[in-house]
Amino acid sequence: MTNCIxxxxxxxxxxxxxxGDHQGxxxxxxxxxxxxxxxxxxIYGKHRAVKTFEGQDQAAVVAELSNxxxxxxxxxxPLIKISRLNFRIAAMMEMRQGTLExxxxxxxxxxxxxxxxxxxxxxxxxYAYEQHQLAHLDxxxxxxxxxxxxxKVQVSDWGISRLMHKGKISGPGAGTPRYVxxxxxxDKRTSGAAADIFAVGMVAIYALSGMLPxxxxxxxxxxxxxxxxxxxxxxxxxxxxxxxILNPFSRAxxxxxxxxxxxxxxxxxxxxxxLLDVLRRVAA
Numbered sequence: 001m002t003n004c005i006x007x008x009x010x011x012x013x014x015x016x017x018x019x020g021d022h023q024g025x026x027x028x029x030x031x032x033x034x035x036x037x038x039x040x041x042x043i044y045g046k047h048r049a050v051k052t053f054e055g056q057d058q059a060a061v062v063a064e065l066s067n068x069x070x071x072x073x074x075x076x077x078p079l080i081k082i083s084r085l086n087f088r089i090a091a092m093m094e095m096r097q098g099t100l101e102x103x104x105x106x107x108x109x110x111x112x113x114x115x116x117x118x119x120x121x122x123x124x125x126x127y128a129y130e131q132h133q134l135a136h137l138d139x140x141x142x143x144x145x146x147x148x149x150x151x152k153v154q155v156s157d158w159g160i161s162r163l164m165h166k167g168k169i170s171g172p173g174a175g176t177p178r179y180v181x182x183x184x185x186x187d188k189r190t191s192g193a194a195a196d197i198f199a200v201g202m203v204a205i206y207a208l209s210g211m212l213p214x215x216x217x218x219x220x221x222x223x224x225x226x227x228x229x230x231x232x233x234x235x236x237x238x239x240x241x242x243x244x245i246l247n248p249f250s251r252a253x254x255x256x257x258x259x260x261x262x263x264x265x266x267x268x269x270x271x272x273x274x275l276l277d278v279l280r281r282v283a284a
Contacts, residue, residue, distance in 0.1 A: 009030070009032065009085055009086050010085070010086055010087075011032060011044065011048065011050060011083055011084075011085055011090075011092065012044070012083050012084055013041075014034065014038075014040075014041060014044050015034075015035065015038070016032035016033060016034055016035075016048065017032065017033050017034075017035060018030055018031070018032060019031050019032065019033045024142070024157065024159075025159075025174075025176070026053075026056060026060070026064070026157070026159035026160065027051050027052055027053045027054065027056060027159065028051070028052050028054060029049055029050070029051045030049065030050045030051075030052065030085065031047075031049055031095055032047065032048045032049070032050060032095075033046060033047055034046045034047075043080055043081060043092075045094070047094075047095040048080075048092055048093070048094070048095060049092075049093040049094065049095045049096070050083065050085050050090045050091065050092050050093070051090060051091040051093065052085055052088050052089070052090045053088075053089065053090075056159075060159070061089065063161075064091075064158055064159045064160075064161070065079070065082060065091060067132075067134055067158050067161045067163070068091070068158045068161075069082075070132050070134070071127075071128060071132065071134075071158070073123075073124050073127045073128075074154075075120040075121065075123055075124035075127075075153065075154055075155060076124045076127070076128070076154055076155050076156075077093055077094070077096070077145055077154040077155065077156040078093070078094070079091055079092075079093065080092045080093055080094065093156075096145040096146060096147050096154065097145075097146050097147055097148075097149075098145070098146055099141060099142050099143070099144060099145055099146065100117065100141040100142070100144040100145075100146060100149070100153065100203070100207070101140070101141035101142040101144075102146075103146065103149060104141055104206060104207060104210065107210075108207060108208060108209060108210045109150065109207045109208065110284065111208065111249065111253055111282075111284040112150075112284055113149070113150040113207075114150070114204055114207040114208055115279055115282065116150035116151060117144065117149070117150045117153050117203075117207065118200060118203070118204055118279055119276060119279050119280065120152075120153050120154075121139065121144060121153065121155055121200060121203070122197075122200060122272055122275055122276050122279065123272075123276065124154070124155045125139070125155070125193075125196050125197075125200070125272060126272035126273070126276070128161075129164075129167075129192065129193055129196075129272060130272075132163075133163055133164045133165075133167070134158075134161055134162070134163055134164070134192075135161060135162055135164055135169055135192030135193070135195060135196055136155065136158060136161050136196050137160050137161060137162060137169075137174075137175055137184075137192070137195060137196065138157060138159065138160050138161075138174075138175055138176055138179070138199075139155070139179065139196055139199035139200055139203065140176050140178075140179045140199060140202075140203065141203055141206060141207075143155065143156050143157040144156070144203070160174045160175065162192070164192040167191055167192060167193060168189045168190065168191060168192065169189065169190060169191075169192045169195070170189055177225045177226050177228075177229045177230075178202065178212050178214060178217075178225075178229050179198075179199040179202050179203075180195075180198075180199075180229075180233070181194065181195040181198035181199070181233075181265065182198075182233035182234055182236075182263055183195070183265050185230050185233060185234060190265060191265055191270050193270050193271070193272060194265040194268050194269070194270040195265075197260050197268060197269050197270065197272075197275060198260060198261050198265075198268065200260055201257055201258070201259075201260025201261035202261060204257045204260065205242055205245060205246065205257060205261075208246070208249065208253075208257075209245050209246075211245060213238045213239070213241040213242035213245055213261075214228070214229055214232050214238055214241070215232065215237070215241060216228075217229065233263075236263045238261075239258070239261065239262065239263050242257075242258060242261060243258065246258065250284070252282045252283075253282060253284075256275075256278050256279065256282050259278075260275070
């Protein structure tokens with residue numbers, strides 16, 4: 001952390017020490033710990049994660065908190081309370097061990113481990129879709145929190161989630177390059193479920209292989225990363241490369257993963273119940 005970041009902050013009426021932080025595209029998450037011997041309130045545990053919203057306009061913050069507060073599912077990180085951190089509006093959460101991204105930087109997962117993670121993520125997305133007509137739209141390893149990998153994971157960060165109308169969202173929109181479905185790059189109404197399932201498929205490829213199906217990306221040029229991935233998404237080149245990456249795996253595994261990332265959303269899995277059924281049946 002830089003020198004300008006304080007070592008101690010006030011969360012509502014309680015003081016915490018900062019033990020870590022993570023800057024995302026739509027806010028900063030602070031990892032907090034109560035000082036030794038300090039009194040802890042009923043919901044103010046010894047460890048808490050708190051998200052602040054620097055750079056976000058008020059409408060975006062209200063939209064995220066309004067969507068998030070609706071969600072109550074074991075595989076979704078709950079919003080404990082809308083709080084204030086050093087008098088700035090903040091979202092208070094439980095602290096988790098880390099993210100799937102942290103794990104995948106060191107190692108890949110087996111199909112059994114990957115499948116266990118995917119089932120929980122898809123179950124969370126199905127709940128949001130069916131109960132609240134909500135699409136997440138930013139599924140990626142850093143937004144999948146872990147407590148006991150692969151048996152307990154939770155989806156986090158509903159910063160760009162959007163309410164759907166009859167299962168559809170208006171395109172194009174924000175997201176993370178490499179995980180955005182190709183149809184979302186075009187200005188037309190698209191399936192929210194199919195867009196999120198595309199990202200689930202990309203997570204699967206990354207978990208199994210340690211790579212994503214894009215060629216010659218210049219990570220140093222962040223401003224052009226959208227352009228670099230967009231060309232491969234719209235041409236379908238990513239799909240051909242994904243087939244090569246998945247070649248060492250069984251046909252059943254290849255088929256279910258590729259069915260999540262098909263360039264044509266009409267030929268992609270768009271039904272969570274059917275996808276979950278397939279995932280549960282595909283063995284290593």
